[in-house]
Amino acid sequence: MNNENKINLLIKKGQYYQKNHDYFRAYSNFKRAFKLSSDIKILFIMIDLTFHVQKSGLLVNQNIKYILLKNLIEYAFKINQNQKFFNQLFFYKLKFYREFKYFEKFKNLYESNKFLVLNDFLIQQEYFHYLLENNQYEEAEKVFAKLPFDKSEIYKLLKTFYLDKSSYSTIKKTKKIDLKFNQTKIKMIKKKFDYVILTSGSYKIFLYEMMNFLISLSKNSTNYLVVIYIHDANKTEKEHVKFAINNLGIDNYIFIFDKNPIRNISDVQIKAFYTANRYITAYDLLKKYKKPVYVFDGDCIIYKDLLTYMKLHKSFDICLSIKSILRYVWTFISAPHTIFYPTENTIKYLNFYENYVHYCIQNNLIRWHIDQVALYTSYVMLERFENKVKIHDNDEQNRLTDGSQYFKHMGHVYKI
CATH class of the missing domain: 1.25.40.10 (Tetratricopeptide repeat domain)
Structure with a gap:
């Protein structure tokens, strides 16, 4: 040769x-x-x-x-x-x-x-x-x-980011769409809880990732309500989810089974919408229960009691993962594990976040990474034009190796 x-x-x-x-x-x-x-x-x-x-x-x-x-x-x-x-x-x-x-x-x-x-x-x-x-x-x-x-995907992603006063006013005034969710909710709350945990995904994510997360949660944490948001599952899959959770012996849970409420968008856009919508769901839970709300990716693992971690950082509005590498508007804030505390600043932040997502739907701007762009856009807008949100960077949880970790984002172990 x-x-x-x-x-x-x-x-x-x-x-x-x-x-x-x-x-x-x-x-x-x-x-x-x-x-x-x-x-x-x-x-x-x-x-x-x-x-x-x-x-x-x-x-x-x-x-x-x-x-x-x-x-x-x-x-x-x-x-x-x-x-x-x-x-x-x-x-x-x-x-x-x-x-x-x-x-x-x-x-x-x-x-x-x-x-x-x-x-x-x-x-x-x-x-x-x-x-x-x-x-x-x-x-x-x-x-x-x-x-x-530029014709690149980077250019398209950047065009979903805003930081000027005019866009701030436009997004803030955006009328929310009635998305007509086709939801089924099943709730069981046996005892008092101090915080809410939300995790979401498809049935496959539930099967290959979320179950490990929920097993580690049930073993290592206390005093919580877990909300499991599954989209586009069929009848058999819904029964499998309910059976699995009941076998874990979790006292407080809510199942939310949902079908795509947006028409005429691609499969990638549908998946991107669901990643963004979990934070809108967290916003609804925060307003309803007035307790801290965790949002976890299904491929996280819990090592220690989340109740303690929540109390340690209660002086903040939000705890989330700020990346130390490859920092761009669509990756600067990573989204595997987040806590929203029921503060005035958090409410403003999540309200703007929800408006931004609806603005993107109305203007056909839903892209992959839209959840992370929305998190960062909301942070910059509030810092510039309202009150600065007090944020704790919890990315250190992914780097600790001395046994002091409360949780960790494992990455997608299985190809789904």
Whole structure:
């Protein structure tokens, strides 16, 4: 096999593994292809993979990630002939500085070259996110308004984010749609409870993920009402859910079985709507019971009593997971585990959140990650134009290894 065929075969293998989320083998094949070809475009793929290593499980050590990225980007600058890929490398350098929060270096690098990159979408959106992270909302608004058009999914996601006064007023005045939910509710409450736990998903998520969550909850927590929101389940599946929960011996529960209330949208949009709607359901529960409401992904595990964790953080309005890596408007606030306390600020926050989701439905803006965009949009809008919401970052629960964890987001162990 000649050299060119070897390179093409390695690239195809790398693309196959990347498509199937086997990032370690993908990186390995692209690395071998680069060694044979010295093609800088292959090096770019390796850089992209390295940025995503912690999300993909390729690396967990942030220091190793830093060294690897630094070396890859510096080497790419070294072999870039005639500045052909200047913008691409400039983008990687900015992204690298922002990822590791070297904000002063980011600012200096951008300012020294900004007139050369005003029409580059990737660079300008990176600068926009830098401004957001540093609470420079007025300047961020100006940059956001001038973002160059781009055909990418990133551009489409950004167009569902708002931070200006006019949009704030429009969303706040949005009339909520009567979605005509086709819901069946089954309730059993045997004793008093101090807080509410909401988890939601399809029947498959219930079967492969949520059951483990509920088993760990029943073993390790006390004094709760659990609300299990299952969408688009058939009659047999509903019976399986009820049977499983009754066998766990949970005293207080509510089942909500629901069918898609929105017509003429894609399957992806339906799933995205359900991820967003769980927080609207949490808002309803908060108003009804006036007690703290946890929202958990089905693939979380409970290790210790959530009652204690709730009491430890009662001085906050909200506890949620703020990402330390890959921070963008659609990922800055992660959504695996959240607590809403019944405070005035929380009510304002969730009311704006609900209005935002309805605004997106009315304007056909439902996209994947809409729940996380909604959480972050609501946070920025309230911080700019109303009261700042007191937020505790509970992402540390995913990093603790000393036995002090109360809960952890496990990631999707099963492919559903």
